[in-house]
Amino acid sequence: MKPSLQVKMVLIMTLLAITLMLVVGTMLVNNVTSFYNDDFLAQVETFFDEDTLDTLSATAHQGAEALSARIALYASQLGIDTYRNYYILDLDGHCLTGSNQTLGQTLEVTPNLLRALAGEVGRESKIAEHYMDYAVPLGDYVIYIKDSKDEVRDLTFEIVFIIIETLFATMILAIALSYLLARTITNPIERLTQGAVRLSEGDFTPISHVGSDDEIGSLTSAFNQMAQTLKNTLSDSEQEKNKFETIFLYLTDGVVVFDEAGLLLNVNRAARELLGGTLTEGETSFAQLITPLTGLQEETLHSQEGTFIQEVTVGERALQMTLAPLELPGEEARPDRARGVIAVLHDVTEQRRLDESRREFIANVSHELRTPLTNIKSYTETVVDAPDLPEENRTAFLEVVLGESDRMIRIVKDLLTLSKLDSAKLEMKPSRFDVAEMVRRVHAAMKIDAYNSKHSLHLEVNDPGTLFGDAVRIEQVLVNIVSNSIKYTPEGGEIRMETHREGENVIMRVSDNGIGIPSEDLERIFDRFYRVDKARSREMGGTGLGLAIAREITRAHHGEITLTSELGKGTTVTITLPAEPPAALLLR
Numbered sequence: 001m002k003p004s005l006q007v008k009m010v011l012i013m014t015l016l017a018i019t020l021m022l023v024v025g026t027m028l029v030n031n032v033t034s035f036y037n038d039d040f041l042a043q044v045e046t047f048f049d050e051d052t053l054d055t056l057s058a059t060a061h062q063g064a065e066a067l068s069a070r071i072a073l074y075a076s077q078l079g080i081d082t083y084r085n086y087y088i089l090d091l092d093g094h095c096l097t098g099s100n101q102t103l104g105q106t107l108e109v110t111p112n113l114l115r116a117l118a119g120e121v122g123r124e125s126k127i128a129e130h131y132m133d134y135a136v137p138l139g140d141y142v143i144y145i146k147d148s149k150d151e152v153r154d155l156t157f158e159i160v161f162i163i164i165e166t167l168f169a170t171m172i173l174a175i176a177l178s179y180l181l182a183r184t185i186t187n188p189i190e191r192l193t194q195g196a197v198r199l200s201e202g203d204f205t206p207i208s209h210v211g212s213d214d215e216i217g218s219l220t221s222a223f224n225q226m227a228q229t230l231k232n233t234l235s236d237s238e239q240e241k242n243k244f245e246t247i248f249l250y251l252t253d254g255v256v257v258f259d260e261a262g263l264l265l266n267v268n269r270a271a272r273e274l275l276g277g278t279l280t281e282g283e284t285s286f287a288q289l290i291t292p293l294t295g296l297q298e299e300t301l302h303s304q305e306g307t308f309i310q311e312v313t314v315g316e317r318a319l320q321m322t323l324a325p326l327e328l329p330g331e332e333a334r335p336d337r338a339r340g341v342i343a344v345l346h347d348v349t350e351q352r353r354l355d356e357s358r359r360e361f362i363a364n365v366s367h368e369l370r371t372p373l374t375n376i377k378s379y380t381e382t383v384v385d386a387p388d389l390p391e392e393n394r395t396a397f398l399e400v401v402l403g404e405s406d407r408m409i410r411i412v413k414d415l416l417t418l419s420k421l422d423s424a425k426l427e428m429k430p431s432r433f434d435v436a437e438m439v440r441r442v443h444a445a446m447k448i449d450a451y452n453s454k455h456s457l458h459l460e461v462n463d464p465g466t467l468f469g470d471a472v473r474i475e476q477v478l479v480n481i482v483s484n485s486i487k488y489t490p491e492g493g494e495i496r497m498e499t500h501r502e503g504e505n506v507i508m509r510v511s512d513n514g515i516g517i518p519s520e521d522l523e524r525i526f527d528r529f530y531r532v533d534k535a536r537s538r539e540m541g542g543t544g545l546g547l548a549i550a551r552e553i554t555r556a557h558h559g560e561i562t563l564t565s566e567l568g569k570g571t572t573v574t575i576t577l578p579a580e581p582p583a584a585l586l587l588r
Contacts, residue, residue: 009185013178017170025163029156030127036152037125037132040079044134044145045123047078053138060139064088064096067141075099084147091140093117098144107144110135116142188216192223204231254319254345257326262286262298265340274319274345290343294321301325301341311348320346372404428556433471435464435506439499442475446482454491457482462500464507467579473553474577477561480546481510481573488571489514506579511572517565525563526551550575557581 052074059070068088071078080086080099087098087107095104107113112122116135123134132147195207206224254271256279258264264284272279275289286298293312301308307324326340379397383389389397443459450457467474478497485495495512517525526547547563554561559577 009182010175010178013181014171014174017174018167021163021167021170025160025167028159028163032155032159033127033149033152036149037127040084040132040147041123041125041134043077043079047074048134048136048143053136056138056143060141064090064141067138067143068097071143072099078145079147083149083151084145087144087146089113089117089142089144091117091142093142096141107146113142113144116144185216188220192220195223195227199227199230204228253347254343256289256343256345258286258290258298258341258343260340262341264289271343271345274317274347275314286341290321290323290341294323296323298341302339317347317349318352320348322346372408375404376401428470428473430469431471432466432468435467435499435508436461438471438475439464439478439497439508442478442482443497446479446486449483449486450495453486453489453493455486455489455493455495457486458494458496460496460498462498464499464501465579467506467577468581469557469577470553474557477550477553477575478508478510480550481575484546485510485512485514485571485573488512501579502576504579506577508575508577509572511570513570516567516569516571517563518567522563522565526561 056067056070060067068086071086071088072080075086078084078086085099085103087100087104088096089107090096093107093109093113095101095107098104110122110131110133112124112133112135115122115124116137119137121136125132129149131149134145136143191207195205198205204227206227207220251268252270254274255266255268256264256271256275257266262285264279264281267279267281278284279289291297293314294308294310296308296310301323302325307322309320309322311318311320313319322344324342326342379401383394383397439461440459443457447457482495482497489495489512493513495510497508497510499506499508501507551561554575554577557577558581559575561576562574563571564574565571
């Protein structure tokens with residue numbers, strides 16, 4: 001386990017205190033020793049001035065004992081005591097007399113003594129030596145002063161002992177103070193560490209108790225501000241991520257993303273519905289999903305610039321597929337690196353169906369208008385080019401022209417009605433009306449046509465009640481349906497009209513035992529200009545728009561029109577209308 005910062009700071013402060021005390025102790029001991037050396041040398045040299053040396057030289061002629069007695073008179077001035085002694089030596093280095101005869105017999109020959117025996121003053125002093133000495137040659141003798149430094153050592157030991165005591169006290173004080181200082185510094189750092197751990201776990205609670213305005217306090221405040229900023233940033237990022245995921249999930253266009261290895265990375269719900277099959281992220285590959293549809297290899301796409309657009313067919317759906325290279329997050333763009341691929345799928349099935357219907361509609365309109373126009377032109381040219389044409393023929397030709405003109409007017413009128421229904425601009429005049437009365441009115445109006453075609457037209461009214469809607473438009477729907485039954489039922493047929501109430505809905509039903517409709521034509525029977533038997537429809541003056549108009553008017557009333565038929569047995573058309581449709585939607 002690594003030592004904490006607090007322990008390190010305590011150790012550093014303690015070592016600093018110990019080092020400081022050792023340095024101070026060493027300097028103090030050296031200074032004391034140096035002071036004693038310097039004091040010894042100054043004291044001795046002060047004594048051995050010229051006057052003293054002259055006096056001692058005169059005494060030296062009287063012998064060693066007289067010279068020793070003379071020096072003894074100045075013992076206090078020389079500092080002679082137990083630790084410091086003087087000796088009188090001959091020129092051979094033998095001690096003749098002195099303040100301590102015993103020590104004099106065991107004197108060691110020192111560099112200063114050798115100099116004095118050679119006729120020079122020995123005054124060199126070294127702190128490292130265990131003694132201090134001074135030697136002066138005087139005629140046939142040498143005066144030798146030697147201090148054993150015992151006093152200095154005793155004092156040094158005392159100083160060292162004091163230093164050791166002070167060192168222990170200083171260590172204890174340094175540990176206590178350094179601990180307090182370390183706690184002062186490390187406590188905020190620990191709080192910052194705890195805050196950073198919480199931050200890494202997603203807890204953005206600010207650090208409290210800043211406690212000071214120093215650098216630590218500023219750091220804590222900056223950390224809290226950073227945590228708040230990070231919280232806001234992550235919140236914004238999460239919102240953007242959720243927004244993107246929601247958009248991606250509910251996007252009506254399919255989106256498929258492949259990673260740099262060509263494996264499925266992301267796919268939205270629309271893409272799953274459009275492509276079908278099993279799409280597994282991390283398993284389904286580009287080669288399995290896209291290549292069979294487009295014939296395009298992933299490497300080819302990466303080698304091209306821009307996007308690749310192709311229309312493909314999946315089942316019964318037509319899809320416009322747009323493929324493009326994708327720079328994946330966290331990857332640096334490199335020309336030699338395989339990037340991801342994004343595929344956007346747009347369902348154009350309805351658009352293609354509408355295009356086909358539009359083309360068919362234009363062709364039908366052109367065909368429907370061309371036939372009466374051709375007849376009008378032909379008969380008109382005949383009348384113009386034959387002025388002597390018999391009157392009865394001229395009248396017959398003009399009647400044909402008039403009939404074809406009426407037919408064109410009906411076509412244009414029906415087209416205008418459909419156009420207004422498509423653009424919700426057909427004016428509706430909703431009101432409450434009696435359904436039974438409206439149905440009886442239609443029955444009475446169509447009864448003559450049925451009689452002329454040798455049909456029987458029956459009516460059954462079972463209390464349908466009232467209906468809120470445009471009575472004229474609904475009546476138009478019912479007339480169109482009954483009229484079709486009369487037209488496409490052979491002579492002697494039977495047509496039934498019936499109306500009743502089912503809950504909140506009004507039901508109107510027209511059935512016949514006519515020629516019926518083939519099953520393959522039932523799905524398109526309400527399409528514009530669609531006819532089962534085109535030749536017969538034109539003979540009977542039909543435009544192919546009646547059922548289309550009926551369906552649009554019914555839808556405008558929030559109702560439904562259905563048709564069931566069996567070839568050769570007859571047809572039944574049922575109109576279901578809510579008795580109370582939203583009035584606001586009828587005011588168009």
